[in-house]
Amino acid sequence: MTDKKTLVMGASLKPRRYSYLAVKRLVNNGFETVGFGRVGGTLESAKITSNLEEIKRIQDIHTITLYLNKNNQEPYYEFIQNLLPKRVIFNPGTENPEFEAELREAGIEAIQACTLVMLAAGTY
DSSP states (O other): OOSOOEEEETOOSOTTSHHHHHHHHHHHTTOOEEEEOSSOEEETTEEEESOHHHHHTOOOOOEEEEOSOHHHHGGGHHHHHHTOOSEEEEOTTOOOHHHHHHHHHTTOEEEEOOHHHHHHHTOO
């Protein structure tokens, strides 16, 4: 296990979704992973939950990787910041300059990148 505990926001149990692939590849690369999505369940060893209270109880989340478009992120701004992650990855289609600036002001690294590419390249 690596020390980069990861929360996938917008996690899906549907195999055709990029968030599904991200959860699978994170787990298979040794990252402790949890997901937040509309439907709860388990994917590999990662628990996917639709309950924010469960996520709030998780300690030391290093990275939050977003699979929510800009409009769907807004209700979670405060929630994400309060988790105090070290970084937030804005995957393609989730770019949000305003929120990225807010995160940086709070001392959180905000990057536009692709989790799947980062994992494949060894730069995660």
